[in-house]
Each structure stands twice: as structure tokens, then as C-alpha cells.
Amino acid sequence: MCPALEGAEVENNLLLGIVGAxxxxxxAVPAAGAGAERPLLAIVEDDAGALAAVAVRTPPxxxxxxxxxxxxxxxxxxxxxxVDRALPGVVGPVEAAxxxxxxxxxxxxxxxxxxxxxxxxxxxRVVEPAPVAGRLRAAGxxxxxxxxxxxxxxxxxxxxERWNAEALVRRKLEDRALWLWEDRGPASMACTTGATAxxxxxxxxYTPPERRGRGYASxxxxxxSRAQLAAGRRWCSLFTDLAxxxxxxxxxxxxxxxxxxxxxxxxxxxxxxSAQ
Numbered sequence: 001m002c003p004a005l006e007g008a009e010v011e012n013n014l015l016l017g018i019v020g021a022x023x024x025x026x027x028a029v030p031a032a033g034a035g036a037e038r039p040l041l042a043i044v045e046d047d048a049g050a051l052a053a054v055a056v057r058t059p060p061x062x063x064x065x066x067x068x069x070x071x072x073x074x075x076x077x078x079x080x081x082x083v084d085r086a087l088p089g090v091v092g093p094v095e096a097a098x099x100x101x102x103x104x105x106x107x108x109x110x111x112x113x114x115x116x117x118x119x120x121x122x123x124x125r126v127v128e129p130a131p132v133a134g135r136l137r138a139a140g141x142x143x144x145x146x147x148x149x150x151x152x153x154x155x156x157x158x159x160x161e162r163w164n165a166e167a168l169v170r171r172k173l174e175d176r177a178l179w180l181w182e183d184r185g186p187a188s189m190a191c192t193t194g195a196t197a198x199x200x201x202x203x204x205x206y207t208p209p210e211r212r213g214r215g216y217a218s219x220x221x222x223x224x225s226r227a228q229l230a231a232g233r234r235w236c237s238l239f240t241d242l243a244x245x246x247x248x249x250x251x252x253x254x255x256x257x258x259x260x261x262x263x264x265x266x267x268x269x270x271x272x273x274s275a276q
Contacts, residue, residue: 004051005066010122010259013201013237015064017194018056028058040084044072062089067096077103091264101265110269117242117263121256122235126226129254132215134183136223144169154206181220188216190224198234222254
């Protein structure tokens with residue numbers, strides 16, 4: 001993996017996790033209705049041959065990029081416009097994403113619409129939440145239908161892309177990376193994804209509306225995070241929607257600390273049509 005990116009491993013956990021999965025033949029589960037397009041990996045080198053910018057895209061998802069100088073982001077936008085003019089959007093550290101969006105508009109004429117603002121958190125030690133009824137268990141074959149419904153609900157609630165929910169659930173079962181908090185039936189879920197050299201990301205945290213407000217999500221994420229640290233991970237990371245004060249509060253309460261903020265943009269091209 002790239003030392004320049006691993007120097008800010010938590011900030012770059014999304015990009016590093018995607019590239020790491022591709023390197024071992026584990027491409028991302030496609031979004032609902034996606035075709036079989038090949039991933040896009042792009043770099044920009046400076047005049048001395050050193051890495052200046054790096055980005056990856058697994059269609060139909062947005063481009064994911066790392067922090068980089070403005071000139072390198074401009075070159076990245078111009079280069080990608082040649083091979084992937086229908087790029088639907090970009091996500092990355094706030095300044096980098098905003099700069100790339102500006103350069104993309106200049107290179108293609110597409111307009112850029114701001115999307116979700118997110119915060120990246122890191123946990124090194126779990127702060128135990130208040131006791132909650134139930135226990136953590138690994139999801140199994142009998143949970144596929146229910147959890148696929150929860151994945152779709154998660155997508156609707158957060159506004160993120162729609163995955164092929166059943167395929168995603170089965171991939172997580174295969175990877176032994178999906179957990180449920182059980183209290184007289186499944187009450188909340190979380191998964192792990194995007195392993196890097198020293199850490200792993202916790203995601204897909206969802207509790208159905210009728211079971212919210214009882215501490216299940218906190219208990220589930222704390223237990224999953226604790227298990228990852230016990231297995232040898234140095235840290236766990238996660239992304240939150242900055243517009244959701246509840247999730248930002250509960251994660252900080254169990255030991256997650258802010259690292260940096262991310263922004264995403266949707267590109268709307270007169271040629272390709274509006275990205276949805």
C-alpha cells in the first residue's frame with residue numbers, strides 16, 4: 001500500500017479499504033441496478049515523480065479521493081474527464097472534494113451540487129455504554145431477508161447509494177463481518193468493512209424505528225468495536241452524517257473521537273443527465 005496515504009490512515013480509511021479489497025480480488029458489492037463496469041484508479045505525480053494525488057472509483061459510486069495540492073487535483077480532474085466524463089460525483093476531505101468539484105466543472109461544464117457532510121471518527125478504546133438488555137451475535141443465513149430490508153431502509157434514511165441489498169448481506173456473511181444485537185429478536189445491526197493495515201471501519205449501523213431509543217445501537221457498535229480491538233486492530237473508524245446529532249453523540253459517548261470532515265458532491269452534466 002502507499003506510505004503517503006498510510007501516513008494518514010484513518011483519514012484515508014475509505015480509499016485504502018477500497019484499494020485493498022480490489023488488490024485481493026474483493027470488489028465492492030455493486031449498487032442496485034449496476035452493471036459490470038471496471039474500477040477506475042487514478043494518480044497524479046509531481047515533477048519529481050512523487051505521488052501528488054490519488055483517487056479510486058468503483059462504478060456506479062462516486063470518486064473517492066485523498067487530500068492533495070490544488071494543482072494536482074486540477075490535473076486529476078482533467079485526466080479523469082478524458083476517460084470517465086459521466087462521473088456522478090466525488091467524496092473526500094472537505095477542501096479536496098470542493099477543489100476537485102470546481103475543477104471538474106471547469107473541465108466538463110457539469111454543475112456540482114453539495115451532498116452530505118460527514119465526519120470521520122476514530123476509536124482506540126471503548127467507553128462502556130450503559131447496560132442494555134440483549135447480546136451481540138453474528139448474523140446468519142436465517143437473517144438474510146430481514147437484514148436486506150434493513151440495508152434498504154438504511155439507504156433510504158441516509159440518502160446514500162442503494163446497494164444490491166441481498167448480495168451485500170451475503171458478502172458480509174461470507175466475510176463474517178455482520179453482527180446483530182439480539183433482544184427478543186434482532187434489534188440493531190452493524191458491520192465491519194474496509195480493513196487497512198492497522199484498523200477497520202464500522203458501518204451499516206441501523207436500528208428499526210420501532211426499536212430506537214433503547215440503547216441498542218450504542219451497545220451493538222461498542223461490542224463490535226471491542227471485538228475488533230481484541231482481535232488485534234489498533235483502531236476502529238466510522239463515518240457519521242453531520243446533520244444527525246444523535247449518531248454523532250452516541251458514538252462519541254462510547255469513545256469515538258473526531259479526526260476530520262468529509263464532503264461529497266453530485267455532478268449534473270447536460271450530456272450525461274442528472275446523477276441520481
